[in-house]
Amino acid sequence: AQSVSQHNHHVILSEAASLELGCNYSYGGTVNLFWYVQYPGQHLQLLLKYFSGDPLVKGIKGFEAEFIKSKFSFNLRKPSVQWSDTAEYFCAVTLSGGYNKLIFGAGTRLAVHP
């Protein structure tokens, strides 16, 4: 069955530190990949997505993610985090084409301290 693994459940960083959140998926076919973010008290929103083309995708607020097909990975990165990045981050995957259900990872809760 299709699944998504996020290896870090809780991450604590100081402001200006670099961030990398791991995401691996288990599916051998063509996939679409997503990172969603849920800020405290807010609804889930799309951070960035990969459908095809350049495997390094840039999203909002300085985030980027790299798709490495050979490693089935789609890690999220940010060179310098801010206190406002405190949130829960979810990696998700769906099969390419048509209306397909989105499978989410368990989420990573990030806390950034001033």
Next chain:
Amino acid sequence: DGGITQSPKYLFRKEGQNVTLSCEQNLNHDAMYWYRQDPGQGLRLIYYSQIVNDFQKGDIAEGYSVSREKKESFPLTVTSAQKNPTAFYLCASGGSGELFFGEGSRLTVL
């Protein structure tokens, strides 16, 4: 404004009672979804619908029911058969995997 509207935001229910959560979208999306969010477990798919009058079970459909009589609406009923209904429920709509989410409904069973 376009978006997904869920109601109620907070709901309390006694054991043995059914409860229906509302989800309305004005984004003209064909597909709608219900997810359940529990701490440390991410979002798990309950039901989804790709078109009016059609829906499919997700990974944790037991104890839940849905209907899709209109494109804009996809209500979820949490029945008394759901053994652990206390959770945060998220409705979404979209296509080709990119989803837009509502603000969620938090259900607490007393």
